[in-house]
Amino acid sequence: MSRKKTPKSKGASAPAASVLPAANGSRPARPGIARPGPQVRPDGPPQLGRPSLGSGDFYDVAFKVMLVGDSGVGKTCLLVRFKDGAFLAGTFISTVGIDFRNKVLDVDGMKVKLQIWDTAGQERFRSVTHAYYRDAHALLLLYDVTNKASFDNIQAWLTEIQEYAQHDVVLMLLGNKVDSAQERAVKREDGEKLAKEYGLPFMETSAKTGLNVDLAFTAIAKELKQRSTKAPSEPRFRLHDYVKREGRGASCCTP
Numbered sequence: 001m002s003r004k005k006t007p008k009s010k011g012a013s014a015p016a017a018s019v020l021p022a023a024n025g026s027r028p029a030r031p032g033i034a035r036p037g038p039q040v041r042p043d044g045p046p047q048l049g050r051p052s053l054g055s056g057d058f059y060d061v062a063f064k065v066m067l068v069g070d071s072g073v074g075k076t077c078l079l080v081r082f083k084d085g086a087f088l089a090g091t092f093i094s095t096v097g098i099d100f101r102n103k104v105l106d107v108d109g110m111k112v113k114l115q116i117w118d119t120a121g122q123e124r125f126r127s128v129t130h131a132y133y134r135d136a137h138a139l140l141l142l143y144d145v146t147n148k149a150s151f152d153n154i155q156a157w158l159t160e161i162q163e164y165a166q167h168d169v170v171l172m173l174l175g176n177k178v179d180s181a182q183e184r185a186v187k188r189e190d191g192e193k194l195a196k197e198y199g200l201p202f203m204e205t206s207a208k209t210g211l212n213v214d215l216a217f218t219a220i221a222k223e224l225k226q227r228s229t230k231a232p233s234e235p236r237f238r239l240h241d242y243v244k245r246e247g248r249g250a251s252c253c254t255p
């Protein structure tokens with residue numbers, strides 16, 4: 001398999017022009033971008049054999065992963081934790097439109113590039129994010145364990161996903177902010193029950209402590225890699241089992 005270089009990841013300051021409405025309300029807005037940079041085409045099957053453009057890490061195969069869920073559940077923080085190993089504490093800066101970052105993972109000896117799209121949870125950007133669903137190979141659907149409304153809205157998100165995403169998209173449910181034990185409003189069992197009802201792999205995460213964050217993205221990368229490259233002799237990767245086995249409880253890693 002040919003080796004490629006991934007272009008430098010785009011951050012919030014990506015130069016592409018925003019075509020999105022100006023922020024209103026009290027929250028400051030983090031500028032996003034309206035479409036991928038010209039060097040990456042996130043549509044269709046995993047990218048193989050693309051030429052190397054610019055500097056960056058080599059990769060063998062690339063996939064597009066989208067973060068979705070209500071505003072404030074921690075999508076941007078989860079991505080920043082995964083990409084940079086840091087936590088964005090302080091003022092909540094709501095994402096405008098859509099933004100993305102790249103990260104290359106080593107999955108069983110293969111370089112897997114995840115192009116991770118961070119969507120805006122605010123209702124007014126819904127039509128923007130709808131356009132991106134069909135190109136996603138995987139979706140991480142988040143709620144905030146301290147915000148019951150964000151959990152109650154999961155069914156509506158699933159309806160939306162059913163309508164706009166590919167039928168075989170890899171989907172995982174994440175209950176974020178488990179570090180906030182005092183403010184917990186959604187029990188772990190309720191998350192598990194909902195996930196079971198819809199046949200989804202499920203984990204509780206914390207962008208603040210990093211709990212299960214790498215694991216969530218690694219699990220997705222393993223599943224996608226297996227789907228695209230599995231040799232008939234290779235044992236099947238089981239996403240549900242992997243997440244169940246490797247996932248850690250909220251009480252394990254409080255700093």
Ligand SMILES: Nc1nc2c(ncn2[C@@H]2O[C@H](COP(=O)(O)OP(=O)(O)OP(=O)(O)O)[C@@H](O)[C@H]2O)c(=O)[nH]1
Pocket residue numbers: 069070071072073074075076077078088089090091092093094095096119120121122176177178179180205206207208209
């Ligand atoms: N305690 C705690 N706070 C978190 C965690 N993740 C995010 N937050 C906080 O929650 C707020 C919202 O986080 P964001 O990541 O910006 O939320 P978002 O889902 O990207 O929101 P939108 O961009 O509006 O869709 C911020 O104030 C974060 O600091 C977490 O794991 N634990």
Ligand SMILES: [Mg+2]
Pocket residue numbers: 075076077093094095118119120121
């Ligand atoms: Mg955000």
